[in-house]
Amino acid sequence: MPALRILLVGMSTMFSDxxxxxxxxxxxxxxxxxxxxxxxxxxxxxxxxxGLVLRGLRPGECETAIGAELLKCFPTATVIMFSTDxxxxxxxxxxxxxxxxxxxxxxxxxxxxxxxxxxxxxxxxPP
Numbered sequence: 001m002p003a004l005r006i007l008l009v010g011m012s013t014m015f016s017d018x019x020x021x022x023x024x025x026x027x028x029x030x031x032x033x034x035x036x037x038x039x040x041x042x043x044x045x046x047x048x049x050x051g052l053v054l055r056g057l058r059p060g061e062c063e064t065a066i067g068a069e070l071l072k073c074f075p076t077a078t079v080i081m082f083s084t085d086x087x088x089x090x091x092x093x094x095x096x097x098x099x100x101x102x103x104x105x106x107x108x109x110x111x112x113x114x115x116x117x118x119x120x121x122x123x124x125x126p127p
Contacts, residue, residue, distance in 0.1 A: 003030040004113075007050035007074075010037040010058065015086060019054060022106055026114055052113065053079045056086075067092035080112070 004027050008016045016034060023029050032050045033041050037058060053070050057063055063081045070079045071094055079092040082104075091099040091112060101108055
């Protein structure tokens with residue numbers, strides 16, 4: 001069973017650990033890289049590209065523009081960006097421009113990933 005490949009950008013270690021551990025309880029996951037804002041990721045091939053990009057937003061950043069830019073880099077991935085306080089998340093995909101998750105909870109986040117992202121990336125999700 002292939003793992004859900006995750007790229008983490010601009011997220012605190014504690015928050016990214018919580019998110020990755022929560023996903024790992026439901027599906028096989030592999031963290032491709034954990035980057036700070038401004039760092040570049042070197043993806044050698046489409047097989048090594050992430051299926052999920054998680055990015056923390058900084059104050060004043062435009063999630064729509066950043067989501068579009070990340071989708072240009074990773075067109076097969078789903079991009080989820082978290083507001084600065086991590087209470088809201090925005091899901092970007094090539095097929096659907098944006099899906100807001102207002103007052104996001106860990107359960108709602110897991111549901112969004114497992115129902116929308118994992119199956120598109122060949123990850124088998126147990127019932």
